[in-house]
Amino acid sequence: MRPIRTLKISISGVRGVIGDSLSPALLANFAQSFGTYVGGATVVVGRDTRTSGEMVRHAVVSGLIATGCRVIDVGVCPVPTIQLAARNLHAHGGIAITASHNPAEWNALKFIKGDGCFLSSYEAEELLRIYHQHEYSFAPSRRFRTLRYYPRAIQDHIDRIVEKIGRLKSGFRVAVDCCNGAGSLMSPQFLEALGCRVIPLHVIPDGRFPRPPEPIAQNLSELSQLVRDSKADVGFAQDADADRLAIISESGEPIGEDNTLALAAYYVLGKTRGTVVVNLSTSQVLDDIAAMRGGRLLRSRIGEVNVTDRMKTSGAIIGGEGNGGVIYPQVNFGRDSFVGMALILHLMQEEQKTVTEILAQLPHYSMIKTARQIASDQIPGLLEKLKRFYGDKKIDLQDGVKIHLDGSWIHVRPSNTEPIMRVVVEAPSLEQAEKLVQEIEAQLG
Amino acid sequence: MSLLKISIAGVRGVVGEALTPELLIRFAQAMGTYANGKIAVCRDTRPSGEMALSAVLSGLIASGCQVIDLGICPTPSMQLYVGEKGFSGGIAVTAGHNPEEWNALKFVRPDGMYFNALQGQELLDVYHQGEFNKARWDQLPPVVCDGTAVDGHIARIVEQVDVKAIRARRFKIALDCCNGGCSLASPRLLEQLGCEVFVINNDLTERLPHDPDPSSGNLSQLKALLKAAGADIGFGHDTDGERLGIVTEKGEPLHQEKTLGLLARVLLERRPGIVVTNFSTSRMVEDLARRFGGSVVRTPVGQAFIAGKVKELDATVGGEGSGGVVVPFVQYTNDSLAVIAVLLEYLACRRRSISELDSELPRYVMKKQDILLEPYQIFSTLQNLRAQWEEREEAVDFTDGIKWEWPDGWLHVRASNTESLIRVIAEARDESRATELLDGALAQLGSVAG
Numbered sequence: 001m002r003p004i005r006t007l008k009i010s011i012s013g014v015r016g017v018i019g020d021s022l023s024p025a026l027l028a029n030f031a032q033s034f035g036t037y038v039g040g041a042t043v044v045v046g047r048d049t050r051t052s053g054e055m056v057r058h059a060v061v062s063g064l065i066a067t068g069c070r071v072i073d074v075g076v077c078p079v080p081t082i083q084l085a086a087r088n089l090h091a092h093g094g095i096a097i098t099a100s101h102n103p104a105e106w107n108a109l110k111f112i113k114g115d116g117c118f119l120s121s122y123e124a125e126e127l128l129r130i131y132h133q134h135e136y137s138f139a140p141s142r143r144f145r146t147l148r149y150y151p152r153a154i155q156d157h158i159d160r161i162v163e164k165i166g167r168l169k170s171g172f173r174v175a176v177d178c179c180n181g182a183g184s185l186m187s188p189q190f191l192e193a194l195g196c197r198v199i200p201l202h203v204i205p206d207g208r209f210p211r212p213p214e215p216i217a218q219n220l221s222e223l224s225q226l227v228r229d230s231k232a233d234v235g236f237a238q239d240a241d242a243d244r245l246a247i248i249s250e251s252g253e254p255i256g257e258d259n260t261l262a263l264a265a266y267y268v269l270g271k272t273r274g275t276v277v278v279n280l281s282t283s284q285v286l287d288d289i290a291a292m293r294g295g296r297l298l299r300s301r302i303g304e305v306n307v308t309d310r311m312k313t314s315g316a317i318i319g320g321e322g323n324g325g326v327i328y329p330q331v332n333f334g335r336d337s338f339v340g341m342a343l344i345l346h347l348m349q350e351e352q353k354t355v356t357e358i359l360a361q362l363p364h365y366s367m368i369k370t371a372r373q374i375a376s377d378q379i380p381g382l383l384e385k386l387k388r389f390y391g392d393k394k395i396d397l398q399d400g401v402k403i404h405l406d407g408s409w410i411h412v413r414p415s416n417t418e419p420i421m422r423v424v425v426e427a428p429s430l431e432q433a434e435k436l437v438q439e440i441e442a443q444l445g
Numbered sequence: 446m447s448l449l450k451i452s453i454a455g456v457r458g459v460v461g462e463a464l465t466p467e468l469l470i471r472f473a474q475a476m477g478t479y480a481n482g483k484i485a486v487c488r489d490t491r492p493s494g495e496m497a498l499s500a501v502l503s504g505l506i507a508s509g510c511q512v513i514d515l516g517i518c519p520t521p522s523m524q525l526y527v528g529e530k531g532f533s534g535g536i537a538v539t540a541g542h543n544p545e546e547w548n549a550l551k552f553v554r555p556d557g558m559y560f561n562a563l564q565g566q567e568l569l570d571v572y573h574q575g576e577f578n579k580a581r582w583d584q585l586p587p588v589v590c591d592g593t594a595v596d597g598h599i600a601r602i603v604e605q606v607d608v609k610a611i612r613a614r615r616f617k618i619a620l621d622c623c624n625g626g627c628s629l630a631s632p633r634l635l636e637q638l639g640c641e642v643f644v645i646n647n648d649l650t651e652r653l654p655h656d657p658d659p660s661s662g663n664l665s666q667l668k669a670l671l672k673a674a675g676a677d678i679g680f681g682h683d684t685d686g687e688r689l690g691i692v693t694e695k696g697e698p699l700h701q702e703k704t705l706g707l708l709a710r711v712l713l714e715r716r717p718g719i720v721v722t723n724f725s726t727s728r729m730v731e732d733l734a735r736r737f738g739g740s741v742v743r744t745p746v747g748q749a750f751i752a753g754k755v756k757e758l759d760a761t762v763g764g765e766g767s768g769g770v771v772v773p774f775v776q777y778t779n780d781s782l783a784v785i786a787v788l789l790e791y792l793a794c795r796r797r798s799i800s801e802l803d804s805e806l807p808r809y810v811m812k813k814q815d816i817l818l819e820p821y822q823i824f825s826t827l828q829n830l831r832a833q834w835e836e837r838e839e840a841v842d843f844t845d846g847i848k849w850e851w852p853d854g855w856l857h858v859r860a861s862n863t864e865s866l867i868r869v870i871a872e873a874r875d876e877s878r879a880t881e882l883l884d885g886a887l888a889q890l891g892s893v894a895g
Contacts, residue, residue, distance in 0.1 A: 024503040028466040059503035065496035105582040138461040141493035
């Protein structure tokens with residue numbers, strides 16, 4: 001069997017490589033499926049800065065108009081901005097054109113509901129059914145609605161965060177790396193609106209990414225250097241669509257994506273007691289923070305929509321994922337790096353401490369994330385094998401296999417977005433974590 | 446009746462289940478693969494225009510073309526622009542004279558003319574084969590918008606006519622733009638020619654106010670406007686600036702055939718030569734050519750055939766009975782703005798009225814009827830009819846369908862290029878003979894229908 005590595009149509013949307021599998025006709029048909037799904041109602045469309053964004057946008061617009069949708073184009077802007085616009089503009093849905101942290105040759109459609117959340121898994125299944133069965137609707141052209149442009153989405157987003165989280169009194173010096181992505185059009189103004197002095201890096205929104213867009217430590221050396229050279233109080237890094245946030249401490253050290261949500265939750269729980277929802281692969285430091293601040297912690301399957309669904313049912317006050325995605329329902333029901341920046345800057349202001357000093361107040365764990373290409377037919381057998389091997393331990397089967405060990409854990413699951421098996425391990429020390437990785441690698445063969 | 450027509454003239458259909466975004470995208474990709482380079486696009490004002498243009502843009506960009514979007518403008522403005530800029534081609538998103546629910550893609554080659562039959566066939570081959578150019582992510586040039594195509598077009602027309610003479614006459618013009626692609630261009634041209642313009646239906650954001658074919662039956666609003674304004678002449682546009690309808694100062698809408706007749710009359714006097722037209726067009730052009738010492742060459746129906754022949758033969762004028770006329774010294778395509786300017790120049794220089802000029806045209810009566818058929822019935826029906834006549838020794842021409850010529854009239858039976866139907870056209874000196882010819886043809890077709 002020879003699976004395609006350049007196209008993935010799943011409940012996370014449709015994602016693929018431009019000039020290879022992701023053709024304009026496929027995109028238009030998908031948009032038409034979505035237009036059919038929302039019954040030809042109002043749909044917000046926005047995109048990140050990728051060079052293929054214009055082509056994809058035109059295909060999407062033609063598909064949506066053909067079903068009779070009223071299309072509102074919010075232009076190039078961050079994904080959380082598009083999610084918020086769907087809500088603010090009373091749309092019935094939205095399409096975000098972005099492959100978030102994937103390399104520049106990729107693009108994708110992400111489907112948003114009227115409340116700003118992504119489609120849940122069963123809703124996405126319904127959409128896929130329309131697409132696969134070619135059950136698109138066609139409106140007669142006399143009912144086509146003229147495309148409208150809405151250029152204020154970014155300003156609305158800034159205003160909302162300033163209103164809900166507030167301006168800062170301290171004039172922090174903040175370095176921000178937008179990866180020439182959608183954050184380039186918002187982060188500098190946003191941080192200034194909060195009252196910061198901004199030291200910008202990679203804010204040319206041309207979609208030519210100067211570093212891999214995933215904001216993980218090894219991709220952020222330039223920002224680390226900039227923080228040190230400019231003596232900034234903190235550094236922030238975004239991915240291409242600005243839903244994920246990574247933090248560089250005042251000493252130029254990447255603090256790890258998991259700590260973004262940890263710090264944000266630490267601040268929010270300090271203000272209000274309530275429920276926090278994270279996914280199964282998120283650091284156990286969140287359990288410790290919930291215990292310290294008197295909150296409740298719930299875990300969901302991996303995937304933004306699984307987290308937000310659980311947040312809604314549990315009335316959570318904050319949630320997110322360990323990859324740097326902070327969800328704060330006061331502002332937005334989706335991962336929002338701008339919310340993350342605001343919460344963390346407020347934490348620094350309130351504690352009168354640096355990021356390093358605040359982190360020192362929290363327990364420290366070592367996490368190792370790896371991925372393995374494993375043929376699809378091997379995956380179910382491997383998961384069974386792990387279940388048997390760790391039969392005497394506490395096992396969570398919500399999403400792949402998660403094994404709770406004493407003070408550490410292992411999570412093995414097939415990826416939603418790529419043809420790989422993901423392995424995440426967390427332990428009190430790096431040595432212990434490495435030992436667990438070896439143990440699991442041996443099992444995976 | 447089929448709602449989609451894929452032919453060498455392009456792709457045309459009722460938007461919705463026939464003309465889908467996917468089909469439009471794939472045709473644009475085929476064009477991007479075939480022409481491969483800088484491509485200009487424009488559209489008319491149909492409600493499906495935005496959807497269809499978006500589909501075309503995504504297909505062209507994906508195939509790696511640099512797209513220049515000229516916005517809403519007459520198709521001949523785009524054609525002139527493509528030729529002057531040396532682009533690789535153009536796509537017009539317009540169904541011209543078809544009803545509002547239709548749309549179409551028309552393909553233009555580097556010299557600004559429409560694809561000829563062979564090029565149209567090659568494009569179809571690329572479309573059917575389905576292997577389109579796929580540009581890499583870093584080779585997708587952004588779309589560039591250019592709003593100057595109409596300026597260039599007007600400038601070109603103005604330099605070809607005696608502007609002083611036209612201005613001195615201070616024409617009062619009644620104008621119906623059908624809320625189409627000429628809504629901005631046509632009033633501007635007329636103002637540059639010193640005319641006082643009374644214009645209706647020039648709102649790009651409104652629906653088409655009436656059937657866009659400027660045949661005499663669709664000019665009633667224009668006629669009322671002309672009378673109210675006391676105008677010297679009235680002009681009616683289709684949605685893309687190819688066909689022109691004319692109303693005289695007396696408020697009489699002229700038969701569509703007369704647009705070519707008038708231009709042939711005007712231009713043959715200036716330069717006796719060849720008139721190119723199709724087999725379905727009035728015999729009045731032969732009479733005019735004889736009067737001025739010229740001749741007539743007939744081609745199959747379709748403006749690509751006419752324009753190609755005009756260029757090849759260095760003809761004086763070309764056109765079709767539908768109201769589309771090629772003015773060769775402006776460009777080799779149907780261009781209703783050029784027709785307006787040339788006609789006004791003649792009326793101004795000769796100090797004549799349009800009804801006086803019309804009274805000089807030979808009088809014929811034309812009768813037309815369309816027979817709706819399923820697409821798979823059309824060619825067998827025509828073939829059956831043809832078989833009956835091939836053996837007889839009469840003046841029958843099979844170049845485009847079947848055409849009979851008699852001293853007192855003619856009859857033409859052919860398949861439409863744009864719709865799923867057979868057209869029957871008869872012309873004679875008087876009504877009764879024309880009706881007799883038409884009825885005879887309908888009876889024959891009834892007996893051979895497949």
